[in-house]
Amino acid sequence: MFSTVNKPVERIDAYEKVTGRAKYGADLQFAGMLYGKVLRARYPSAKIKKINVERARSLPGVWAVMTAEDVPCNEIGVIIQDQQILAKERVYYIGDGIAMVAAESLETAARALEAIEVEYEEIPGVFCPIEAKNESPIHPDRRDNEIIHHKLRKGDVNKGFADSDVILNREYDTQFVEHGYLEPEAVVAVPHENGSLVTVYGSVQNIFATRDAVARCLKAGLSEIRIVQNHIGGSFGGKDEVVSSMACRAAILALKTNRPVKMVNTREESIVESYKRHPYKMKYKVGATKDGRLSAMEIEVVADGGAYACQTPFVPWRSVVQATGPYEVPHVKTDTYGYYTNNVYTGAMRGYGSPQVIFANESLMDELAQELGLSPLEIRMKNILRNGSVTASGQKLDRHEVSLAEVIEKAAKAIDFEEKYKRYSKPQSGDTRRGIGMAISYRGCSLGAEAVDAAGAVLSIQKDGSVYLYSGLAENGQGLKTVFCQIAAEELGVGMKHVTFLEANTLISPDSGSTVASRSTLVGGNAVLNAARRAKDALSKFVADQFGLSSSDLVFEDDYLFTLDGKKLISFAEAANKAFWAGVQLSHVGWYVAPSIHWDEEAGKGNPYFTYVYACQMAEVEVDMGTGEVTVLNMAAAHDVGRAINPEMLKGQIYGGVMMGLGYGILEEVEIDEGYILNLNFDNYLMPTSKDMPTIIPIIVENPDPDGPYGAKSIGEPTLELGAAAIANAIAQATGKRIRSLPLNLERVLLGYPLKKGRGKK
């Protein structure tokens, strides 16, 4: 059916990456390049009384020492512009930059930072989002600490609870988590290059968001700023605002010194400064009839936004939409809040407000099942969304296949859920006990009613028949370049080797918004398809005229053009050559705008996403009852992706997402004590290693979506959002104890409470 799409073709960037040729931000060198470094705050909440930079400025080899006073516009932010490029008068969190230097070497830069004298006055900080609600605002110009309040309303929860035979009230909470991209943030800013005011190269997730920030801080036009993405060593939502801030600083230093300036964070600098996954405190009340049907849910979620708004206005919006889980619930009332605190700020991380609520709603579903004497499978099968169901937000699901039953059945079969669940339900003895657990989700694809959702791509057929392609969305390691080239190659009927993908560059690529929300294949892929179709149409028309045929008589396949009945007409290369010399337009811009959606913020309802993906993950664990150690033995992960453009790369997303979910579930926590971050490197921030791997069974389910390119939807984020919940349910079965707090590390599993600091304040 397909020649290139739906096939496990090799990554187009693999050769560069296995030979060490791929250049990342820190690998770049420019003539005359200086090294930029930032002095960071000593306290998480303080007034800056005085900064003396004279001694630092006088050091040989130091070319610039700058403070907030030297920044043309000091506040940036994608949604609310409250993030300081350098702290001016106030320190809001421990990662705030106070001053920055550019010097001939890293050693000289370090000496210059030591020579800067800062006089602080500590101010009592706010470190708990619940307390932040009533505390005076940490940002003096705001009325209070509330960043956002989203609501969702369906039916009448009072009636729903009155009709319930069983009501449960439960509280769950989750932790700060580090993205843990292996490459620390790195940029090089080059002044006055190729017509731009400044060009910034580096590990940038979202070139347009970073461009907007740099232009704003320099008070320059958008078209004066060139952001070029290099190979990026992982991002997972993480190299957005923090890299924008770094790009602004490097750009200011570069323009000040008129020299290229490289800035590379150490791991410690990265962890202290970069935004984290939001910790959530969640209250769930659920009502059900005695036969196990959900009648009402009332949910309150409080997110710690930390010092700056960043993505907090939007992250709890996805949570408010999805907080019930993928169930039919007639009466729902959900409120999500985000508050400022003096903790490290929080923002986008793979999942974006879903892993937290899934941990809660899927733990809750198992607790309810136990209360009602049902199995985890039974309670879910009674309540899941199906074709034609109406979601909590009031959206009728009738445009695509609602495949929850299918993903559940496939995962259960692969891991032998029912048999193992029965076996582990019997009394267990001995030092180790086993359990099996499950979690399911639905996830709105792409941005949803959060923002404009459009993307572009440019495709150009050359006169030798080779093709180049670029897009406004950017490779983050996930394989976007390869997927986009597959779509172009499929549509044009040419081999992958003829298609070249160019780096994202803000002065060439069409502004396509951000590479986020698992939207690239779906929205960006449609833009590529559109560009390829335009180019193909132009070539078709030209060739059809030559042969006295009509365009619809032509088939593009295997680098040739054929008639419908299989007669070879002309090679793609020759057709391209002839068309070029005849003046046919062979370079085309493709554009795609997502189907219309809407959200009524006041009423708390609407059609927030144009399509959804469905998934089920199941985990089998062994718990050492003497130490609390959890070993995840097996995991099955069934994901409906619409269509797998590249099944092997898709499996890579599943393996990686499952392991990130495992880390979230049992290992990872950024420990924060009154705003100070305690684990600043990978020696005590523990991420999963090869020794933590379970056997992972990836299951790809394909129900093509009418709005996806070749039916494809999303995969990046869904793979990560379920693991912690499934593992938590498995641990509860093994130990007989329900722990409602992540991560389920040794002490929580053994003692039921944490020994380490966390959550900002203890």
Next chain:
Amino acid sequence: MSKIEVNITVNGAKHRLEVGPKERLIDTLRERLHLTGTKEGCGVGECGACTVILDGEAVHSCLILTAQVDGSEVLTVEGLEVDGRLHPLQEAFIQHHAIQCGFCTPGMLMSAKALLDKNPNPTREEIKTAIEGNLCRCTGYEQIIEAIESAANELQAASH
């Protein structure tokens, strides 16, 4: 600060260097020799992105001072490809989709090569142990392990 003369062979090429006592091997490779394939992810020997092979052993080049390695042979990711031919491990990483962002890939390849040089027929568990010190945040390790298994088979077949 006094300089120390160090003679090292990197990817077969001999170098005589004058280094300071605090210069790390990773900086010598990246900054002096422009071999930027070796990556720095943590600087404390936890992530393994800077792994190189030093006299046959996989080591963290961020934890080694160049002055310590006088007379040694170093192999980096740039030295795996010989005469334009990829090493079977590199081929296998490509074929098995063992790469996503690629930042851990050079270190991962070097740990795998050090393993296969000593143990041409490793079990899955031995592979997991060999790359235990190489963090990968993207792939979940599965396809990396499959690639190493496949390269081991390839190398075994070639030697028979």
